[in-house]
Amino acid sequence: MSSIIQCRGVEKIYRQGDVEVPALRGIDLDIQAGDFATLSGPSGSGKTTLLSLIGGLDRPTGGEISIDGEPISGMPKARLADLRLHKIGFVFQTYSLIPVLSALENVEFILRLLKVPPAERGPRAREVLRQVGLEGLEDRRPSRLSGGQQQRVAVARALASRPAIVLADEPTANLDSQNAEELIALMAELNATSGITFLIATHDSRVIAHTRRHIEMTDGRITADERRGADIAA
Amino acid sequence: MLVALAWRNLWRRPQRTILSLLSIALVSTLLVCVVSFQTAVYGVMKETTLRIFTGYAQLQPLGYADDPGLERTIARPEDLAREATMIDGVTAAAPRVNGFAILANGERSYGAAVVGVDPASEAQISSIGSMIREGRYLAPGDSDAAILGDILARNLGVTVGSKVTVLGSGRDGSVSADVLRVVGIYHSGIPELDRSILEMPLARAQETFAMSGFANTIALGGATLEGVNNAMPALQELARKQGVIVRDWGSMEPAMRDGITLKIATSMMFFLTLVVVVAFIILNTLLMSVLERTREFGMLLAVGMQPHMIGRMVWIELVGLALVGCGAGLAIGGGITLWLQHQGVLIPGMADLLSQFGLPPRLYPALSPLSALIGPGAIFVAILIGGIVPYLRVARLTPALAMRGA
Numbered sequence: 001m002s003s004i005i006q007c008r009g010v011e012k013i014y015r016q017g018d019v020e021v022p023a024l025r026g027i028d029l030d031i032q033a034g035d036f037a038t039l040s041g042p043s044g045s046g047k048t049t050l051l052s053l054i055g056g057l058d059r060p061t062g063g064e065i066s067i068d069g070e071p072i073s074g075m076p077k078a079r080l081a082d083l084r085l086h087k088i089g090f091v092f093q094t095y096s097l098i099p100v101l102s103a104l105e106n107v108e109f110i111l112r113l114l115k116v117p118p119a120e121r122g123p124r125a126r127e128v129l130r131q132v133g134l135e136g137l138e139d140r141r142p143s144r145l146s147g148g149q150q151q152r153v154a155v156a157r158a159l160a161s162r163p164a165i166v167l168a169d170e171p172t173a174n175l176d177s178q179n180a181e182e183l184i185a186l187m188a189e190l191n192a193t194s195g196i197t198f199l200i201a202t203h204d205s206r207v208i209a210h211t212r213r214h215i216e217m218t219d220g221r222i223t224a225d226e227r228r229g230a231d232i233a234a
Numbered sequence: 235m236l237v238a239l240a241w242r243n244l245w246r247r248p249q250r251t252i253l254s255l256l257s258i259a260l261v262s263t264l265l266v267c268v269v270s271f272q273t274a275v276y277g278v279m280k281e282t283t284l285r286i287f288t289g290y291a292q293l294q295p296l297g298y299a300d301d302p303g304l305e306r307t308i309a310r311p312e313d314l315a316r317e318a319t320m321i322d323g324v325t326a327a328a329p330r331v332n333g334f335a336i337l338a339n340g341e342r343s344y345g346a347a348v349v350g351v352d353p354a355s356e357a358q359i360s361s362i363g364s365m366i367r368e369g370r371y372l373a374p375g376d377s378d379a380a381i382l383g384d385i386l387a388r389n390l391g392v393t394v395g396s397k398v399t400v401l402g403s404g405r406d407g408s409v410s411a412d413v414l415r416v417v418g419i420y421h422s423g424i425p426e427l428d429r430s431i432l433e434m435p436l437a438r439a440q441e442t443f444a445m446s447g448f449a450n451t452i453a454l455g456g457a458t459l460e461g462v463n464n465a466m467p468a469l470q471e472l473a474r475k476q477g478v479i480v481r482d483w484g485s486m487e488p489a490m491r492d493g494i495t496l497k498i499a500t501s502m503m504f505f506l507t508l509v510v511v512v513a514f515i516i517l518n519t520l521l522m523s524v525l526e527r528t529r530e531f532g533m534l535l536a537v538g539m540q541p542h543m544i545g546r547m548v549w550i551e552l553v554g555l556a557l558v559g560c561g562a563g564l565a566i567g568g569g570i571t572l573w574l575q576h577q578g579v580l581i582p583g584m585a586d587l588l589s590q591f592g593l594p595p596r597l598y599p600a601l602s603p604l605s606a607l608i609g610p611g612a613i614f615v616a617i618l619i620g621g622i623v624p625y626l627r628v629a630r631l632t633p634a635l636a637m638r639g640a
Contacts, residue, residue, distance in 0.1 A: 057536055058634035077632075078540055085538025092637075096533040100242035112235045113538055157537065 003066075004164055004197050005031035005054055010063035012049050012220075023049040025220040026063065031199055033164065036191040038208045039201045041217035047201040048169055050217070054199065055088055055167045056080040068164060085113055089158025089196075093170035096154060097142040103129060103153045104138035110160045128156045132186055148179025155186060159196070166190075168200040172207055184210045236543065240550035247523075254519050255559045258613060261512045262563020263570065265505055265609020267599065270571040271579070272501060274600035276494050279593055281459050282361075283490060284483050286422050287431070289328070289359045289453030290462035291469065292486060293318060293478050299485070304333055304405045304443055304450065311449035314476055315355070318454055321468045323461035326358035329449035331439040335402030335410065337382075337432060339390040346386055347431050348400055350439020350449075359455040362420050362433065369394035369418035376435050380414035383428030384421045392416050398432070404444035412442040459483065505609065513616035516559075517623060520552055524624045531628060532636025545629035549621050556617040560610035567609075571601040 012024040024046045031037060039047040052058045053065055056072050064073050067087060072080060084090070097106050107125040116124065129138055132152040142150050151171060158166050168187070172180035188210050191198050200207055208214050216224035244251050284290055293314060295306040308314060308329070315327035331350035336343050353372040357363045362381070363371035372379055380398060382390075392398055396416045404410040414434055422428055440446050454469070456462040462483075469480040484491040524531075531544050578596035581588075585595035 052634045055536065056633075057532075057637070058632065078542075081535065081538050081540050084536065088538075090533075090536050092533065092536075096530075098239070098530070098534075100239065100246060109235070110537060161538070 002033055002069075003030040004033040004035075004068055005029070005199065006066040006069075007050075007054070008064050010050070010053060010065060011061045012046070012053060012058070013061045023220055024053070024060070027220075027222060029215070029222060029225075031165075031197060033197055034191070034195045035213055036188065036198045036211045037200070037213035037215060038211045039199065039215050039217060040203060040208055041223075044219075045217040046220040047217050049220075051167050051169050051199065051201045055090060056084055085110070085161060087164045089161060089163040089166040091151070091154045091158050091166060091168035091171045093173045097150055097157070099142050102139045102141050103134060103145065103149075103156075106142070106153055107156050107160045110157055114161055125156075125160060128160050129153070131159070131190070132156045133182075146179070148175050148182065151175060151179070151183055152186065155183070155190075159190065159194075163196065165197045165199065168198065168202075170202055170204075171200065172202065172204045177206075180204065180206060236547045236550055237554075240547050241554055243523075243527075243547070244551050244554055250519060250523070251555070254516055254555055255562065257512055257515050258556060258559025258617075259562040259566065261508050262560050262610040262613055263567035265508070265613070266564060266567025266601075266606055267571050267574075268501075269505070269609055270567075270601050270605040271574075271597070271599040272498075273602065273605045275593065275597055276498070277459070277600065278597065280483065280490065280494070282593060283424075284459065284487065285359070285361045285455070286365075286424060287360050287362060287427055288483070288486050289455055290459050290483055291324075291454040291466070292481050293327075293452040293454065293469070293473055293476075294481055295450070295478055298450065299479075299481060302332065302450070304331075304403075304445065307405065307445065307448035307450060308452060308476075308478055309448055311452055314472075314478070315452050317472055317476075318452065318469065321465045321472065323456050323458075323463075323465035324454050324469070325457055326355060326455035328352055328355040328359045328453045328455075329436060330356075330451045330453060331436060331443055331445050331448075332450040333402055333410070333439065333443045335400045337386070337390060338399040338401065339392050339396060342390050344386065344389050346382070348402065348439065348443075349431060349433050350436040350443075350445075351433050352436045356433075356453075359453045362422060362427075365420040365422050366418045367421045369416070371418055371420075372433060372435060376417070377438055378412075378414050378434075379417040380432050380434045381418040381420055382416065382432040383430070384419050385425060385429035386432065387416070387419045389429065394419060400432075400434075400442065402443070404442070405448070406444045408444055410442050410444065412438070414438075454480075505612070509609075509612045509616050512613055513620050516552070516555060516617050517620040520548070520555070520621070520624050521627075523551075524548055524628060528631070528636050529639050531631055532633050532638075535631060535633035535636060541629045541631060544631070545625040548624050548628050552617060552621040552624070556614045560614045563613075564606060564610045568601060568606050571599050571606075574599050575601060 007027045007029040010024055010027040014021045014023055041047050053060050060073055064071055104125050107128055108121050111121040132155050134152055172183055184207050187198055190196055212228050214226045215222055295308055298306045311329035315329055318324050318327040333348040335348045337346050354374050394416055398414050400412040402410045466482055473480040534544055575598055578598045580596045
């Protein structure tokens with residue numbers, strides 16, 4: 001099975017004045033296409049940092065990260081943005097939608113960036129919103145949606161570009177139990193039906209329980225990498 | 235997409251946007267009105283002052299400007315005057331003899347400029363005829379008639395009907411003497427003119443100063459000063475052919491030209507300050523808005539929006555704000571100016587002061603493309619140039635830092 005995400009000796013050091021704070025200390029990790037994996041660990045363990053580096057939001061201090069076989073550590077900003085647009089979907093802890101756009105427009109926004117023809121954009125965005133259970137709420141702006149609904153829009157937006165990977169950072173952190181359960185179920189279903197690779201940074205035991213691979217981090221190192229059940233074929 | 239998004243972003247905080255728009259619109263309105271008013275006032279001031287005596291331009295013998303002696307003459311001035319009036323923009327040309335003489339009345343005597351004028355053509359150039367306080371202006375059939383300024387009349391102790399003795403030297407160096415009868419006393423409001431000029435019929439002056447068939451200058455007039463200014467190239471060509479020179483209003487009235495230039499420069503500094511202040515207010519507002527949205531920009535970068543696109547979106551917000559504000563200012567300022575252009579502006583208690591500058595008591599601003607656009611245009615450009623700051627800030631954002639709000 002091919003590695004869609006490959007990390008080799010990845011290090012990240014933050015500087016606070018003259019003090020160097022190591023966030024990642026030589027991470028080696030392979031995520032296979034179709035994986036449904038969680039990264040967990042206490043605060044400061046480096047899971048969000050690792051997710052940021054994999055998503056090209058930040059650059060490692062050392063080591064190399066490859067996405068779908070392509071090294072990204074030295075990639076120019078514009079190409080990184082292009083890579084994120086075409087291959088990676090993000091779901092953040094806070095809902096992170098564009099507040100002045102409706103749910104439909106938030107999803108269409110990604111399709112516009114992808115230069116999808118106008119006639120195709122509307123139906124495709126509606127279909128993704130339907131997939132995440134937001135039919136009928138397309139015209140609502142984020143301020144008129146619940147937290148759970150907003151996070152579903154974020155998932156829909158992440159899926160709109162038909163990415164190979166979805167990176168989610170604490171996606172259930174701000175949701176109540178019911179909304180959190182529904183979101184986990186939705187992501188699991190999308191993973192199962194479309195084969196999208198999910199890598200989720202989370203503390204939430206309910207999320208961890210749903211995934212087939214669980215990676216534990218402590219102090220910037222991977223301390224456990226547990227697989228449960230069979231992976232979905234890429 | 236960016237335009238729609240930028241427009242909606244502007245209205246996230248309607249109060250802030252409205253205040254920003256009001257700032258731009260207010261200053262734009264002010265600039266349109268003030269520049270239109272000032273341009274018109276300077277225009278009127280120039281035209282009114284030049285129309286009193288100097289004329290909008292003059293044909294003069296070579297070297298006359300530096301050494302205005304009687305011996306520097308234009309031969310057959312009537313022919314040259316006729317040719318000058320055939321040029322577009324020039325509607326009148328008045329030959330003049332400019333002598334200098336001692337004027338005497340009884341025991342009193344004063345030095346003054348004695349100007350021989352043709353009353354018919356002079357009336358088309360000079361407004362002195364309309365400034366007669368006592369008596370009348372020169373008439374075509376006059377022979378020994380003279381008009382003079384009220385200060386000069388008072389100094390000489392003459393009134394209408396009095397005789398004035400003129401004693402000077404002629405073009406050929408001979409003694410020139412004449413006795414003229416005062417037919418009118420004028421008040422131009424310009425002390426220099428009112429104390430130093432006596433006008434007499436051209437033919438008599440030519441005879442008195444041994445100038446038969448000659449004049450010293452030809453004053454030129456037109457419907458507008460701008461028309462005569464536009465005719466300068468053709469006038470210069472005519473002057474070159476005739477061996478004379480043409481002088482525009484600025485070279486004849488350097489003090490007025492420099493005064494106006496100084497006033498315009500001072501006003502421009504004030505206007506520039508206004509433009510810079512309003513540009514800084516708007517940029518500060520936009521920069522605040524950019525800082526508030528740093529996390530959101532991080533999210534946009536994370537989902538794959540290119541940094542320069544976000545920069546462009548912010549730029550478009552600025553352009554939108556500037557366009558609407560300047561457009562509103564242009565419309566309001568233009569409307570007010572057009573209204574005042576018909577109504578006029580009457581400044582209470584200023585009539586006397588204005589008359590000293592040759593200005594009428596009611597002033598009329600004049601809206602022109604330049605006066606309408608220069609203020610709002612400067613604001614627009616200043617805001618756009620200043621917009622580089624938020625553009626660069628946004629374009630340099632990195633997603634991870636931006637999402638942390640750094």
